[in-house]
Amino acid sequence: MANSNSGTPKFSALIPLFVFVFTFLGVGIYKDDFYALPSPIAVIIGIIAAFLLFRQSIDSKIKTLLKGCGDYKILTMCLIYLLAGAFAAIAKATGSVDAIVNLGLDYIAIQYIYVGIFIIAGFLSVSTGTSVGSIVALAPIVVSVAEKSNADLAILCGALLGGSMFGDNLSMISDTTIAATQSLGCKMSDKFKQNIKIALPAALLTIAVLIFQGLDLKSDDNTTLLVQSYTIIKIVPYILVIILSIVGVNVFVTLLLGSVSAGVLGLMYGDFTLLEATNITYTGFTNMTEIFLLSLLTGGLAALVEKHGGIDYILVNIKKRIKNKTSAQFGIATLVSAINLAIANNTVSIIIAGPISKTINDEYQLDNKRTASILDIFSCISQGVLPYGAQVLMILSFSNQGLNYLDLVSNTWYLVFLLFYTVAFICFKPLRAS
Numbered sequence: 001m002a003n004s005n006s007g008t009p010k011f012s013a014l015i016p017l018f019v020f021v022f023t024f025l026g027v028g029i030y031k032d033d034f035y036a037l038p039s040p041i042a043v044i045i046g047i048i049a050a051f052l053l054f055r056q057s058i059d060s061k062i063k064t065l066l067k068g069c070g071d072y073k074i075l076t077m078c079l080i081y082l083l084a085g086a087f088a089a090i091a092k093a094t095g096s097v098d099a100i101v102n103l104g105l106d107y108i109a110i111q112y113i114y115v116g117i118f119i120i121a122g123f124l125s126v127s128t129g130t131s132v133g134s135i136v137a138l139a140p141i142v143v144s145v146a147e148k149s150n151a152d153l154a155i156l157c158g159a160l161l162g163g164s165m166f167g168d169n170l171s172m173i174s175d176t177t178i179a180a181t182q183s184l185g186c187k188m189s190d191k192f193k194q195n196i197k198i199a200l201p202a203a204l205l206t207i208a209v210l211i212f213q214g215l216d217l218k219s220d221d222n223t224t225l226l227v228q229s230y231t232i233i234k235i236v237p238y239i240l241v242i243i244l245s246i247v248g249v250n251v252f253v254t255l256l257l258g259s260v261s262a263g264v265l266g267l268m269y270g271d272f273t274l275l276e277a278t279n280i281t282y283t284g285f286t287n288m289t290e291i292f293l294l295s296l297l298t299g300g301l302a303a304l305v306e307k308h309g310g311i312d313y314i315l316v317n318i319k320k321r322i323k324n325k326t327s328a329q330f331g332i333a334t335l336v337s338a339i340n341l342a343i344a345n346n347t348v349s350i351i352i353a354g355p356i357s358k359t360i361n362d363e364y365q366l367d368n369k370r371t372a373s374i375l376d377i378f379s380c381i382s383q384g385v386l387p388y389g390a391q392v393l394m395i396l397s398f399s400n401q402g403l404n405y406l407d408l409v410s411n412t413w414y415l416v417f418l419l420f421y422t423v424a425f426i427c428f429k430p431l432r433a434s
Contacts, residue, residue, distance in 0.1 A: 009317075013310030015053055016301060017342045020046025024388055028405070039388045040293035043301055050304040061304065068303025069296050073348060077295050077390075081288040083255035084136040088398075089284030090259050090277065091237050094266035097140045099234040110217045113151050114210040117142060118159040118166075118414070122203070125167025130174065131391055133251070134164040137238060139398035146402075154407040155213055157395050159206075161384060162414030164391065166203055169380040170195055175347040180376040183354025184361060186368040195373045198425050202417035209413050231269070237262035291393055298344055305342070314338050315356045328364040329426045332357045332371060333378040344389050346379035353379075377422050384415045 024042035031037075051061055068074070091097060108116045117138070125134040142160050146153035168174050170192060181188050241258040249257075263277050272280060305311060315335065322331045335356065340349035353375065361371045383389050387405045396403060409415075 008309050009312035009315070010309045011313055012053065013305055013308040013313060014342075016046045016050035017305055017310065019049040020298075020301060021341070021388075028387065038290060039393070040290060040297055042388075043294060043297040046301050047297065047304070050301065050308075054304065054308050064303050064307045065300040068300040071299050071303070073345075074295055074299035077345075078292050080132070080251055080255070081292050081295070081390075082285050083252060083259065084133070085286075085288035086281045086284035087237070087241070087255050087259045087262065088136055088140055089280050089287065090266065091262040092140050093277075093280045094234060094237070094262045094271050095231070095269070096234045096237050096262055096265075097144055099230040099232065100141050100238060103230060103232065103235060110149060110151065111214045112211065113145060113149070113217065114155050114159050114214045115207050117145075117156055118163040118203075118206060118210055121160050121163025122167040125164045126171045130171075130251070131164035131168035132394065134167065135160060135391055135394045135398075137241065138164075139395055143399055143402070149217075151217060152213075152411075153399065153403050154411045155210070157399065157403055157408050158411030158413065159210055161391060161395055161408065162206055162412045165380050165384045166199060166206075166414055166418075169376055170199055176350055176376050176379055179347055179350040179354060180372040180379075183350065183358055183375070184368045184372040185358070186372050190369040191372045191376070194367075194369045195376065198373060198377060198422050199418065202414055202421045205417045205421075206414040234265055234269075236265065287397065290397070291390055294388065294393070295345070295390070302342065302348075310342075311339065311352060314342075315353075319356065319360065322360060322364070325364050325366060326426060326430065328360050328366060329371070329374055332360055333374055333422075333426075336375050336379045337382040340379050340382040341386070344383070344386050346383040349379050349382075350375055374422070374426070377418065381415055381419050381422075384412065385409050 020042050023045050024037060024039055027037040027042075047065065051058070054061060121134050121138055124137060125131050138160055139157075142156045143153065145151055146156055168176065171177060177188055177191065181191050237258050240261050241254055244254040244257060259281065263281075266272050266277060267274065302311075318331050318335045318338070322328045332353070336349050336353040339352050340346055357371060357375055360366070361368060384391060386392060392405065392408065395408060396405065
């Protein structure tokens with residue numbers, strides 16, 4: 001919820017967010033290319049609008065902007081991006097990606113590659129508690145599979161995005177799970193049991209569709225892939241990262257050790273020299289520049305909007321439209337989705353929406369674990385379809401512009417099924433009258 005020093009709720013405080021969103025989306029739609037305008041530039045335009053619109057001293061606005069940019073959650077995310085980029089770059093240069101691709105193609109029939117990616121991404125995301133981490137680990141592999149086979153890149157990436165969001169939403173160690181359960185005061189295990197009732201049917205429908213889509217893929221067209229040589233030891237960096245994440249080792253330590261292990265293997269096998277390894281690592285950093293700057297600047301823009309009553313305006317107006325238990329649940333869903341649209345961070349959206357959701361939950365005598373699930377699910381859905389969300393941007397960046405936004409989201413079946421099934425669940429599985 002907004003800080004106590006926020007201004008009175010007012011719609012005008014949201015204008016800078018609209019400027020950012022419509023500038024980015026407008027240029028992307030007009031040019032049919034979401035790379036046409038770098039997203040950090042769109043955020044800067046929104047920040048300029050905030051500085052022009054809000055009536056306070058320049059020093060005060062700069063202080064608020066920097067406080068938002070410097071929020072520890074934002075900075076943590078930015079540093080994770082840098083380490084993730086380094087790990088992805090050094091592992092690829094070592095040959096780890098090729099090793100996993102060829103190992104996977106040895107054991108997964110090409111007809112089941114789509115559903116295989118969905119299940120692997122879901123398992124990895126459940127284990128690690130992060131959709132972004134799963135995408136970082138698997139996106140280079142997915143792109144390589146598409147390059148080396150007749151598999152459709154858009155379907156593969158849609159399966160990756162859907163599987164990653166499926167796992168993140170259910171994971172017991174996910175930031176979104178922790179934020180939702182803490183906000184509503186329920187146990188993570190109870191929230192998981194409620195969540196799985198909604199997410200599992202959507203996942204099963206997705207699996208069915210992906211199996212059907214894979215029927216046209218022919219094994220005969222990919223026989224050359226099955227005989228390519230690979231060194232199994234080169235998959236160790238990925239296995240190490242997965243194991244350390246499951247064990248619960250700090251994400252910074254995990255990514256650092258993964259990068260070091262990949263670097264050591266690369267040096268042992270003569271894939272690069274020590275100096276070349278440092279340059280590859282730096283290239284990995286620069287690959288994450290757009291996401292780094294986007295996260296940093298949106299944190300600052302959100303702080304400006306919150307300071308002047310924009311977030312409070314959203315909260316107050318959603319609460320006005322609640323009439324009964326069903327509309328209360330949809331109000332919570334709309335609340336977290338609207339905030340996530342504004343700040344493109346599902347964890348922070350839940351943290352902001354959490355207090356008001358708890359108030360709505362208690363006033364209308366809803367079920368805490370069900371409310372926590374709805375909060376988490378709709379933050380997941382909105383985050384998964386945002387063209388300026390980290391997950392989508394990462395997949396698009398790893399695809400080397402071989403994929404556009406519309407192709408990606410139109411093939412992310414899990415999020416579509418999850419949305420429809422959750423709406424049906426809210427409407428047709430009413431809470432008991434108290």
